[in-house]
Amino acid sequence: MLLVFGELYAELLAEGEGRLRPAFGGALLRQALAARAAGARLRFLGRVGRDGYGRAIRAELSAAGIESALQEDEDHPTSLLLEGGEPVVYRAADSQLRSPGDPFFEGGALLHAGAWIFGLDPARTAAVEIFREGLRRGLTLSLDLRVARWACRGELEEVLRPFLPLGYMKTDAASAAALGLKPGELFQWAGQVLYFDDGTVRRLSLFDESGHRLPPGVAADEVYGRFLARVSAGEGPDEALAASLQADGRKGSAEE
Template structure:
Protein backbone atom coordinates (compact mmCIF):
# COMPACT_ATOMS: atom_id res chain seq x y z
CA UNK A 1 0.00 0.00 0.00
CA UNK A 2 1.13 3.53 -0.87
CA UNK A 3 -0.19 6.53 1.06
CA UNK A 4 -0.23 9.99 -0.52
CA UNK A 5 -0.48 12.79 2.06
CA UNK A 6 -1.49 16.35 1.29
CA UNK A 7 -4.07 18.69 -0.12
CA UNK A 8 -6.89 18.39 -2.59
CA UNK A 9 -8.17 21.60 -4.14
CA UNK A 10 -10.03 22.99 -7.12
CA UNK A 11 -8.18 24.58 -10.04
CA UNK A 12 -10.18 27.24 -11.88
CA UNK A 13 -8.81 26.76 -15.39
CA UNK A 14 -9.29 29.14 -18.36
CA UNK A 15 -11.42 27.84 -21.21
CA UNK A 16 -11.32 28.77 -24.88
CA UNK A 17 -14.46 30.85 -24.28
CA UNK A 18 -12.65 32.97 -21.70
CA UNK A 19 -14.40 31.46 -18.68
CA UNK A 20 -12.96 29.64 -15.68
CA UNK A 21 -13.87 25.96 -15.40
CA UNK A 22 -13.43 24.06 -12.10
CA UNK A 23 -11.04 21.11 -12.25
CA UNK A 24 -10.12 18.94 -9.28
CA UNK A 25 -6.45 19.19 -8.41
CA UNK A 26 -3.77 19.71 -5.80
CA UNK A 27 -0.37 18.05 -6.16
CA UNK A 28 -0.86 15.21 -3.65
CA UNK A 29 -4.43 14.58 -4.83
CA UNK A 30 -3.17 14.27 -8.41
CA UNK A 31 -0.44 11.87 -7.27
CA UNK A 32 -2.99 9.66 -5.49
CA UNK A 33 -5.24 9.65 -8.57
CA UNK A 34 -2.27 8.75 -10.79
CA UNK A 35 -1.20 5.86 -8.56
CA UNK A 36 -4.74 4.51 -8.32
CA UNK A 37 -5.36 4.75 -12.06
CA UNK A 38 -2.18 2.77 -12.66
CA UNK A 39 -3.63 -0.11 -10.69
CA UNK A 40 -1.57 0.17 -7.50
CA UNK A 41 -3.11 0.10 -4.00
CA UNK A 42 -3.13 3.67 -2.67
CA UNK A 43 -4.83 5.63 0.08
CA UNK A 44 -5.17 9.42 0.34
CA UNK A 45 -4.37 11.11 3.67
CA UNK A 46 -5.98 14.55 3.96
CA UNK A 47 -8.79 16.67 5.38
CA UNK A 48 -11.47 17.33 2.76
CA UNK A 49 -14.35 19.77 2.88
CA UNK A 50 -17.94 18.60 3.18
CA UNK A 51 -18.87 21.08 0.42
CA UNK A 52 -19.77 20.06 -3.13
CA UNK A 53 -16.16 20.26 -4.28
CA UNK A 54 -15.15 17.99 -1.40
CA UNK A 55 -17.78 15.46 -2.44
CA UNK A 56 -16.35 15.48 -5.95
CA UNK A 57 -12.84 14.98 -4.57
CA UNK A 58 -13.92 11.83 -2.73
CA UNK A 59 -15.83 10.60 -5.79
CA UNK A 60 -12.80 11.11 -8.06
CA UNK A 61 -10.51 9.26 -5.65
CA UNK A 62 -12.90 6.32 -5.43
CA UNK A 63 -13.43 6.20 -9.20
CA UNK A 64 -9.63 6.22 -9.68
CA UNK A 65 -9.12 3.27 -7.34
CA UNK A 66 -7.77 5.25 -4.36
CA UNK A 67 -8.97 4.46 -0.85
CA UNK A 68 -10.33 7.24 1.37
CA UNK A 69 -10.11 5.58 4.79
CA UNK A 70 -7.47 8.15 5.84
CA UNK A 71 -9.57 11.11 4.69
CA UNK A 72 -11.35 13.19 7.32
CA UNK A 73 -14.13 15.62 6.39
CA UNK A 74 -14.77 19.09 7.80
CA UNK A 75 -17.10 22.08 7.35
CA UNK A 76 -14.32 24.35 6.09
CA UNK A 77 -14.31 25.29 2.37
CA UNK A 78 -12.16 23.72 -0.32
CA UNK A 79 -8.96 25.52 -1.33
CA UNK A 80 -9.21 27.27 -4.71
CA UNK A 81 -6.43 27.93 -7.22
CA UNK A 82 -6.98 30.28 -10.16
CA UNK A 83 -4.82 29.07 -13.04
CA UNK A 84 -3.23 31.23 -15.72
CA UNK A 85 -1.82 29.49 -18.79
CA UNK A 86 1.16 30.72 -20.80
CA UNK A 87 1.46 30.19 -24.56
CA UNK A 88 3.50 26.99 -24.01
CA UNK A 89 0.83 25.50 -21.73
CA UNK A 90 2.75 26.13 -18.50
CA UNK A 91 0.66 27.22 -15.54
CA UNK A 92 0.84 29.91 -12.86
CA UNK A 93 -1.43 29.95 -9.83
CA UNK A 94 -3.21 32.33 -7.47
CA UNK A 95 -4.41 30.58 -4.30
CA UNK A 96 -7.30 31.10 -1.90
CA UNK A 97 -6.31 29.14 1.20
CA UNK A 98 -7.50 31.01 4.30
CA UNK A 99 -9.39 28.71 6.67
CA UNK A 100 -9.69 25.89 4.15
CA UNK A 101 -10.14 22.24 5.07
CA UNK A 102 -6.89 20.71 3.84
CA UNK A 103 -4.61 22.92 5.95
CA UNK A 104 -6.41 21.82 9.15
CA UNK A 105 -5.51 18.13 8.84
CA UNK A 106 -4.52 16.42 12.10
CA UNK A 107 -1.69 13.93 12.61
CA UNK A 108 -3.41 10.53 12.25
CA UNK A 109 -0.76 8.71 14.29
CA UNK A 110 1.09 5.64 13.00
CA UNK A 111 -0.08 4.44 9.61
CA UNK A 112 -1.14 0.82 8.99
CA UNK A 113 1.70 -1.69 8.96
CA UNK A 114 1.13 -2.58 5.29
CA UNK A 115 2.03 0.96 4.16
CA UNK A 116 5.32 0.67 2.30
CA UNK A 117 5.64 4.20 0.90
CA UNK A 118 4.32 7.68 1.73
CA UNK A 119 4.42 10.65 -0.65
CA UNK A 120 4.38 14.31 0.45
CA UNK A 121 4.52 17.72 -1.16
CA UNK A 122 3.18 21.03 -2.44
CA UNK A 123 1.00 23.33 -0.27
CA UNK A 124 0.57 20.76 2.48
CA UNK A 125 4.23 21.15 3.48
CA UNK A 126 3.89 24.95 3.65
CA UNK A 127 0.56 25.89 5.23
CA UNK A 128 0.22 25.53 8.98
CA UNK A 129 -0.99 23.88 11.09
CA UNK A 130 -1.21 21.04 8.57
CA UNK A 131 2.44 21.29 7.55
CA UNK A 132 3.59 20.30 11.04
CA UNK A 133 1.17 17.37 11.06
CA UNK A 134 2.49 16.08 7.74
CA UNK A 135 6.07 16.63 8.91
CA UNK A 136 5.39 14.43 11.92
CA UNK A 137 4.08 11.69 9.61
CA UNK A 138 7.15 12.04 7.38
CA UNK A 139 9.58 11.60 10.25
CA UNK A 140 7.66 8.75 11.89
CA UNK A 141 7.18 6.76 8.68
CA UNK A 142 10.83 7.23 7.71
CA UNK A 143 11.90 5.90 11.11
CA UNK A 144 9.58 2.93 10.61
CA UNK A 145 11.31 2.07 7.33
CA UNK A 146 8.73 3.17 4.76
CA UNK A 147 9.94 4.76 1.53
CA UNK A 148 9.24 8.47 1.92
CA UNK A 149 8.92 10.48 -1.30
CA UNK A 150 8.92 14.28 -1.43
CA UNK A 151 8.04 16.65 -4.27
CA UNK A 152 8.27 20.20 -2.84
CA UNK A 153 6.41 21.59 -5.89
CA UNK A 154 7.18 25.17 -4.86
CA UNK A 155 4.46 27.80 -4.84
CA UNK A 156 6.60 30.81 -3.94
CA UNK A 157 3.66 33.19 -3.52
CA UNK A 158 2.57 31.21 -0.45
CA UNK A 159 6.02 31.16 1.19
CA UNK A 160 6.48 34.42 3.13
CA UNK A 161 10.02 33.58 4.34
CA UNK A 162 11.99 31.83 1.61
CA UNK A 163 15.10 31.30 3.72
CA UNK A 164 13.10 29.74 6.55
CA UNK A 165 11.38 27.36 4.13
CA UNK A 166 14.69 26.41 2.51
CA UNK A 167 16.09 25.59 5.96
CA UNK A 168 13.01 23.52 6.78
CA UNK A 169 13.33 21.68 3.46
CA UNK A 170 16.92 20.77 4.33
CA UNK A 171 15.75 19.52 7.74
CA UNK A 172 13.44 17.01 6.00
CA UNK A 173 16.15 15.48 3.82
CA UNK A 174 17.48 12.94 6.37
CA UNK A 175 13.95 11.47 6.41
CA UNK A 176 13.40 11.48 2.62
CA UNK A 177 14.10 8.38 0.54
CA UNK A 178 13.15 9.73 -2.90
CA UNK A 179 13.32 13.43 -3.73
CA UNK A 180 11.57 14.51 -6.94
CA UNK A 181 11.97 18.15 -7.94
CA UNK A 182 11.64 20.23 -11.08
CA UNK A 183 14.70 22.07 -12.36
CA UNK A 184 12.89 25.37 -11.72
CA UNK A 185 12.08 24.43 -8.14
CA UNK A 186 15.62 23.17 -7.58
CA UNK A 187 16.97 26.56 -8.59
CA UNK A 188 14.58 28.24 -6.14
CA UNK A 189 15.42 25.84 -3.32
CA UNK A 190 19.15 26.27 -3.88
CA UNK A 191 18.72 30.07 -4.18
CA UNK A 192 20.22 30.01 -7.68
CA UNK A 193 19.47 32.49 -10.47
CA UNK A 194 16.54 31.53 -12.70
CA UNK A 195 18.94 31.03 -15.61
CA UNK A 196 21.53 29.03 -13.62
CA UNK A 197 22.93 26.18 -15.75
CA UNK A 198 21.81 22.64 -15.09
CA UNK A 199 25.30 21.73 -13.85
CA UNK A 200 24.64 24.04 -10.89
CA UNK A 201 21.30 22.33 -10.32
CA UNK A 202 22.99 18.93 -10.34
CA UNK A 203 25.55 20.19 -7.85
CA UNK A 204 22.72 21.22 -5.53
CA UNK A 205 21.03 17.85 -6.05
CA UNK A 206 24.25 16.05 -5.10
CA UNK A 207 24.45 18.10 -1.92
CA UNK A 208 20.84 17.29 -1.03
CA UNK A 209 21.44 13.61 -1.77
CA UNK A 210 24.39 13.60 0.62
CA UNK A 211 22.01 14.77 3.35
CA UNK A 212 19.56 11.87 3.05
CA UNK A 213 17.69 10.94 -0.15
CA UNK A 214 18.69 7.68 -1.83
CA UNK A 215 17.99 9.25 -5.24
CA UNK A 216 17.03 12.62 -6.68
CA UNK A 217 14.75 12.75 -9.74
CA UNK A 218 14.69 15.95 -11.80
CA UNK A 219 11.84 16.92 -14.09
CA UNK A 220 13.18 19.07 -16.93
CA UNK A 221 10.06 20.18 -18.77
CA UNK A 222 10.49 19.80 -22.51
CA UNK A 223 13.94 18.27 -21.96
CA UNK A 224 12.63 15.13 -20.27
CA UNK A 225 13.63 13.56 -16.97
CA UNK A 226 16.87 12.86 -15.14
CA UNK A 227 17.89 10.95 -12.04
CA UNK A 228 20.87 11.12 -9.74
CA UNK A 229 21.08 7.44 -8.84
CA UNK A 230 22.23 5.79 -5.65
CA UNK A 231 25.64 5.22 -7.22
CA UNK A 232 25.97 8.89 -8.16
CA UNK A 233 25.38 8.34 -11.88
CA UNK A 234 23.27 10.89 -13.76
CA UNK A 235 20.84 9.33 -16.24
CA UNK A 236 18.74 11.33 -18.70
CA UNK A 237 15.61 10.16 -20.48
CA UNK A 238 14.25 12.26 -23.37
CA UNK A 239 10.68 13.55 -23.40
CA UNK A 240 7.81 11.80 -25.15
CA UNK A 241 6.60 13.81 -28.14
CA UNK A 242 3.05 15.06 -27.55
CA UNK A 243 0.76 17.91 -28.53
CA UNK A 244 0.63 19.86 -25.27
CA UNK A 245 -2.75 21.20 -24.16
CA UNK A 246 -1.42 22.25 -20.76
CA UNK A 247 1.10 20.98 -18.22
CA UNK A 248 -1.23 20.96 -15.20
CA UNK A 249 -0.55 17.80 -13.19
CA UNK A 250 2.39 16.65 -15.31
CA UNK A 251 4.91 16.62 -12.46
CA UNK A 252 2.37 15.00 -10.16
CA UNK A 253 1.84 12.28 -12.75
CA UNK A 254 5.60 11.67 -12.85
CA UNK A 255 5.60 11.22 -9.07
CA UNK A 256 2.61 8.89 -9.12
CA UNK A 257 3.89 6.83 -12.05
CA UNK A 258 7.33 6.47 -10.45
CA UNK A 259 5.78 5.18 -7.24
CA UNK A 260 3.56 2.80 -9.22
CA UNK A 261 6.57 1.50 -11.17
CA UNK A 262 8.57 0.99 -7.99
CA UNK A 263 5.62 -0.89 -6.47
CA UNK A 264 5.29 -3.13 -9.52
CA UNK A 265 9.02 -3.91 -9.40
CA UNK A 266 9.15 -4.57 -5.64
CA UNK A 267 11.36 -1.55 -4.99
CA UNK A 268 9.38 0.39 -2.38
CA UNK A 269 12.21 0.98 0.08
CA UNK A 270 15.11 3.40 0.26
CA UNK A 271 17.56 0.49 0.01
CA UNK A 272 15.87 -0.90 -3.12
CA UNK A 273 15.69 2.52 -4.76
CA UNK A 274 19.34 3.16 -3.96
CA UNK A 275 20.29 -0.16 -5.56
CA UNK A 276 18.48 0.27 -8.90
CA UNK A 277 20.87 0.16 -11.85
CA UNK A 278 20.92 2.46 -14.85
CA UNK A 279 18.82 0.21 -17.07
CA UNK A 280 16.12 0.03 -14.41
CA UNK A 281 16.05 3.81 -14.08
CA UNK A 282 15.70 4.23 -17.84
CA UNK A 283 12.64 1.96 -17.73
CA UNK A 284 11.21 3.72 -14.67
CA UNK A 285 11.67 7.24 -16.06
CA UNK A 286 10.39 6.21 -19.49
CA UNK A 287 7.23 4.88 -17.84
CA UNK A 288 6.78 8.07 -15.82
CA UNK A 289 7.48 10.26 -18.86
CA UNK A 290 4.93 8.41 -20.99
CA UNK A 291 2.30 8.85 -18.28
CA UNK A 292 3.06 12.57 -17.96
CA UNK A 293 2.85 13.02 -21.72
CA UNK A 294 -0.69 11.69 -21.71
CA UNK A 295 -1.59 14.12 -18.92
CA UNK A 296 -0.14 17.00 -20.95
CA UNK A 297 -2.22 16.00 -23.97
CA UNK A 298 -5.51 16.91 -22.24
CA UNK A 299 -6.88 19.80 -20.24
CA UNK A 300 -6.35 19.86 -16.49
CA UNK A 301 -4.79 17.21 -14.28
CA UNK A 302 -6.07 13.98 -15.86
CA UNK A 303 -3.48 11.23 -15.29
CA UNK A 304 -3.85 8.14 -17.47
CA UNK A 305 -5.29 4.79 -16.55
CA UNK A 306 -3.00 1.76 -16.85
CA UNK A 307 -4.77 0.56 -20.00
CA UNK A 308 -3.94 3.88 -21.72
CA UNK A 309 -0.23 3.45 -21.00
CA UNK A 310 -0.33 -0.11 -22.25
CA UNK A 311 -1.63 1.18 -25.59
CA UNK A 312 1.33 3.55 -26.12
Protein backbone atom coordinates in the same frame (compact mmCIF):
# COMPACT_ATOMS: atom_id res chain seq x y z
CA MET B 1 1.21 0.04 -0.38
CA LEU B 2 1.84 3.64 -1.41
CA LEU B 3 0.71 6.28 1.10
CA VAL B 4 0.13 9.85 -0.14
CA PHE B 5 -0.75 12.92 1.92
CA GLY B 6 -0.77 16.68 1.62
CA GLU B 7 -2.32 19.56 -0.28
CA LEU B 8 -5.66 18.97 -1.92
CA TYR B 9 -7.71 21.57 -3.73
CA ALA B 10 -10.10 22.35 -6.54
CA GLU B 11 -8.53 24.03 -9.57
CA LEU B 12 -10.47 26.63 -11.53
CA LEU B 13 -8.87 26.76 -14.96
CA ALA B 14 -9.30 29.70 -17.33
CA GLU B 15 -11.16 28.58 -20.44
CA GLY B 16 -12.00 31.41 -22.77
CA GLU B 17 -12.88 34.93 -21.80
CA GLY B 18 -14.54 35.11 -18.40
CA ARG B 19 -15.03 31.34 -18.11
CA LEU B 20 -13.54 28.91 -15.59
CA ARG B 21 -13.50 25.13 -15.78
CA PRO B 22 -13.21 23.15 -12.51
CA ALA B 23 -10.73 20.32 -12.05
CA PHE B 24 -10.21 18.47 -8.82
CA GLY B 25 -7.35 17.46 -6.60
CA GLY B 26 -4.17 19.18 -7.75
CA ALA B 27 -0.72 17.73 -8.44
CA LEU B 28 -0.66 15.16 -5.64
CA LEU B 29 -3.97 13.68 -6.72
CA ARG B 30 -2.77 13.55 -10.34
CA GLN B 31 0.29 11.62 -9.17
CA ALA B 32 -1.89 9.31 -7.07
CA LEU B 33 -4.23 8.61 -9.99
CA ALA B 34 -1.25 7.77 -12.22
CA ALA B 35 0.18 5.46 -9.57
CA ARG B 36 -3.14 3.70 -9.20
CA ALA B 37 -3.46 3.29 -12.98
CA ALA B 38 0.03 1.73 -12.93
CA GLY B 39 -1.17 -0.89 -10.47
CA ALA B 40 -0.31 0.52 -7.04
CA ARG B 41 -2.43 -0.09 -3.98
CA LEU B 42 -2.81 3.38 -2.58
CA ARG B 43 -4.17 5.28 0.40
CA PHE B 44 -4.67 9.08 0.22
CA LEU B 45 -4.83 11.46 3.19
CA GLY B 46 -5.99 15.05 2.77
CA ARG B 47 -8.56 17.49 4.15
CA VAL B 48 -11.51 18.93 2.24
CA GLY B 49 -14.50 21.08 3.10
CA ARG B 50 -18.09 19.94 3.50
CA ASP B 51 -18.98 21.26 0.05
CA GLY B 52 -19.42 20.26 -3.58
CA TYR B 53 -15.71 20.41 -4.34
CA GLY B 54 -14.95 18.12 -1.42
CA ARG B 55 -17.61 15.64 -2.56
CA ALA B 56 -16.22 15.70 -6.11
CA ILE B 57 -12.72 14.88 -4.83
CA ARG B 58 -14.09 12.00 -2.76
CA ALA B 59 -15.92 10.68 -5.81
CA GLU B 60 -12.76 10.86 -7.93
CA LEU B 61 -10.80 8.85 -5.38
CA SER B 62 -13.55 6.26 -5.16
CA ALA B 63 -13.90 5.93 -8.94
CA ALA B 64 -10.16 5.30 -9.26
CA GLY B 65 -10.14 2.63 -6.57
CA ILE B 66 -7.98 4.69 -4.20
CA GLU B 67 -8.51 4.08 -0.49
CA SER B 68 -9.61 7.39 1.01
CA ALA B 69 -8.36 8.71 4.34
CA LEU B 70 -9.86 12.15 3.72
CA GLN B 71 -10.75 14.39 6.63
CA GLU B 72 -13.81 16.64 6.38
CA ASP B 73 -13.57 20.17 7.75
CA GLU B 74 -16.81 21.67 9.03
CA ASP B 75 -15.40 25.19 9.34
CA HIS B 76 -13.28 25.67 6.21
CA PRO B 77 -14.18 25.15 2.53
CA THR B 78 -12.13 23.05 0.15
CA SER B 79 -9.04 25.00 -0.93
CA LEU B 80 -9.04 26.62 -4.38
CA LEU B 81 -6.37 27.34 -6.98
CA LEU B 82 -7.29 29.91 -9.63
CA GLU B 83 -5.23 29.41 -12.78
CA GLY B 84 -4.47 32.32 -15.06
CA GLY B 85 -1.51 34.52 -15.81
CA GLU B 86 -0.34 34.22 -12.21
CA PRO B 87 -1.94 31.39 -10.18
CA VAL B 88 -3.71 32.42 -6.97
CA VAL B 89 -4.19 29.89 -4.18
CA TYR B 90 -6.81 30.17 -1.45
CA ARG B 91 -5.65 27.77 1.26
CA ALA B 92 -8.49 26.62 3.47
CA ALA B 93 -9.36 23.07 4.52
CA ASP B 94 -6.09 21.43 3.47
CA SER B 95 -4.11 23.88 5.63
CA GLN B 96 -5.98 22.42 8.62
CA LEU B 97 -4.76 18.83 8.08
CA ARG B 98 -4.57 16.77 11.27
CA SER B 99 -2.31 13.83 12.09
CA PRO B 100 -4.00 10.51 11.25
CA GLY B 101 -4.26 7.44 13.44
CA ASP B 102 -2.41 4.16 13.02
CA PRO B 103 -4.73 2.79 10.28
CA PHE B 104 -3.33 5.30 7.76
CA PHE B 105 0.13 3.73 8.05
CA GLU B 106 -0.90 0.07 8.00
CA GLY B 107 0.67 -1.86 5.13
CA GLY B 108 2.62 1.14 3.87
CA ALA B 109 5.96 0.81 2.07
CA LEU B 110 6.48 4.33 0.72
CA LEU B 111 5.17 7.65 2.08
CA HIS B 112 4.84 10.54 -0.40
CA ALA B 113 3.95 14.19 0.24
CA GLY B 114 3.96 17.58 -1.43
CA ALA B 115 6.21 20.39 -0.18
CA TRP B 116 3.34 22.88 0.21
CA ILE B 117 1.90 21.08 3.21
CA PHE B 118 5.12 21.67 5.13
CA GLY B 119 4.54 25.41 5.01
CA LEU B 120 0.88 25.66 5.97
CA ASP B 121 0.20 26.07 9.69
CA PRO B 122 -1.31 24.20 11.44
CA ALA B 123 -0.92 21.51 8.75
CA ARG B 124 2.88 21.89 8.89
CA THR B 125 2.90 20.36 12.38
CA ALA B 126 0.81 17.41 11.20
CA ALA B 127 3.04 16.91 8.13
CA VAL B 128 6.18 16.75 10.27
CA GLU B 129 4.47 14.29 12.62
CA ILE B 130 3.40 12.09 9.68
CA PHE B 131 6.92 12.02 8.20
CA ARG B 132 8.37 11.31 11.65
CA GLU B 133 5.97 8.41 12.18
CA GLY B 134 6.69 7.09 8.69
CA LEU B 135 10.41 7.15 9.40
CA ARG B 136 9.85 5.39 12.73
CA ARG B 137 7.96 2.65 10.93
CA GLY B 138 10.71 2.21 8.35
CA LEU B 139 8.81 3.68 5.38
CA THR B 140 10.73 5.20 2.47
CA LEU B 141 9.97 8.94 2.20
CA SER B 142 9.24 10.85 -1.02
CA LEU B 143 8.59 14.56 -1.70
CA ASP B 144 7.22 16.60 -4.59
CA LEU B 145 9.42 19.70 -4.32
CA ARG B 146 7.15 22.08 -6.21
CA VAL B 147 7.47 25.89 -6.19
CA ALA B 148 6.35 27.01 -2.75
CA ARG B 149 5.72 30.75 -2.48
CA TRP B 150 5.26 30.47 1.28
CA ALA B 151 8.88 29.66 2.02
CA CYS B 152 12.44 30.54 1.30
CA ARG B 153 14.92 27.70 0.89
CA GLY B 154 16.24 28.04 4.42
CA GLU B 155 12.80 27.63 5.99
CA LEU B 156 12.01 24.54 3.93
CA GLU B 157 15.38 22.98 4.73
CA GLU B 158 14.87 23.66 8.42
CA VAL B 159 11.48 21.95 8.46
CA LEU B 160 12.68 18.92 6.47
CA ARG B 161 16.21 18.61 7.87
CA PRO B 162 15.40 15.73 10.28
CA PHE B 163 14.27 13.62 7.29
CA LEU B 164 17.03 14.38 4.76
CA PRO B 165 18.13 12.77 2.60
CA LEU B 166 14.75 11.42 1.52
CA GLY B 167 14.44 8.26 -0.51
CA TYR B 168 12.92 9.94 -3.59
CA MET B 169 12.12 13.45 -4.75
CA LYS B 170 10.46 15.06 -7.76
CA THR B 171 11.31 18.60 -8.74
CA ASP B 172 11.63 20.77 -11.83
CA ALA B 173 13.97 23.47 -13.07
CA ALA B 174 11.62 26.35 -12.16
CA SER B 175 11.03 25.09 -8.62
CA ALA B 176 14.72 24.44 -7.99
CA ALA B 177 15.60 27.90 -9.28
CA ALA B 178 12.94 29.55 -7.11
CA LEU B 179 14.50 27.90 -4.05
CA GLY B 180 18.06 28.65 -5.14
CA LEU B 181 18.95 25.00 -5.64
CA LYS B 182 21.38 23.76 -8.28
CA PRO B 183 21.09 20.20 -9.67
CA GLY B 184 24.35 19.27 -7.96
CA GLU B 185 22.87 20.17 -4.57
CA LEU B 186 19.82 17.93 -4.88
CA PHE B 187 21.72 14.89 -3.57
CA GLN B 188 21.54 16.51 -0.14
CA TRP B 189 17.74 16.26 -0.36
CA ALA B 190 17.16 12.74 -1.70
CA GLY B 191 19.00 9.62 -2.78
CA GLN B 192 17.07 9.52 -6.06
CA VAL B 193 15.80 12.69 -7.75
CA LEU B 194 13.64 13.02 -10.86
CA TYR B 195 14.43 16.45 -12.29
CA PHE B 196 12.01 17.67 -14.99
CA ASP B 197 12.97 20.43 -17.43
CA ASP B 198 11.55 21.42 -20.82
CA GLY B 199 10.15 18.06 -21.91
CA THR B 200 12.94 15.99 -20.37
CA VAL B 201 13.54 14.15 -17.12
CA ARG B 202 16.87 13.37 -15.50
CA ARG B 203 17.24 10.72 -12.83
CA LEU B 204 19.96 11.97 -10.50
CA SER B 205 21.72 10.06 -7.75
CA LEU B 206 25.07 10.39 -6.02
CA PHE B 207 26.53 7.59 -8.12
CA ASP B 208 24.92 7.89 -11.55
CA GLU B 209 22.33 9.68 -13.66
CA SER B 210 20.28 9.09 -16.78
CA GLY B 211 18.35 11.41 -19.07
CA HIS B 212 15.16 10.84 -21.08
CA ARG B 213 12.65 12.76 -23.14
CA LEU B 214 9.03 12.71 -21.97
CA PRO B 215 6.62 10.90 -24.33
CA PRO B 216 4.25 13.25 -26.20
CA GLY B 217 1.23 14.09 -24.09
CA VAL B 218 2.64 12.62 -20.86
CA ALA B 219 3.02 15.09 -18.00
CA ALA B 220 5.62 15.08 -15.22
CA ASP B 221 3.02 14.25 -12.54
CA GLU B 222 1.93 11.17 -14.50
CA VAL B 223 5.52 9.95 -14.88
CA TYR B 224 6.29 10.44 -11.19
CA GLY B 225 3.10 8.69 -10.11
CA ARG B 226 3.95 5.68 -12.28
CA PHE B 227 7.52 5.77 -10.93
CA LEU B 228 6.30 5.69 -7.31
CA ALA B 229 3.99 2.78 -8.08
CA ARG B 230 6.95 0.75 -9.33
CA VAL B 231 9.56 1.60 -6.72
CA SER B 232 7.03 1.05 -3.91
CA ALA B 233 6.56 -2.46 -5.33
CA GLY B 234 10.30 -3.13 -5.25
CA GLU B 235 11.57 -2.19 -8.73
CA GLY B 236 14.93 -0.45 -9.05
CA PRO B 237 14.75 3.27 -9.85
CA ASP B 238 16.33 3.05 -13.31
CA GLU B 239 14.00 0.24 -14.42
CA ALA B 240 11.03 1.98 -12.80
CA LEU B 241 11.68 5.23 -14.66
CA ALA B 242 12.18 3.49 -18.01
CA ALA B 243 8.87 1.64 -17.62
CA SER B 244 7.12 4.84 -16.46
CA LEU B 245 8.10 6.58 -19.68
CA GLN B 246 6.39 4.03 -21.89
CA ALA B 247 3.41 5.38 -23.85
CA ASP B 248 1.09 3.18 -21.79
CA GLY B 249 2.51 3.17 -18.27
CA ARG B 250 -0.06 0.60 -17.16
CA LYS B 251 1.55 -2.22 -19.14
CA GLY B 252 3.62 -4.57 -17.02
CA SER B 253 2.47 -2.80 -13.85
CA ALA B 254 3.38 -4.29 -10.52
CA GLU B 255 0.85 -4.83 -7.74
CA GLU B 256 2.09 -4.62 -4.16
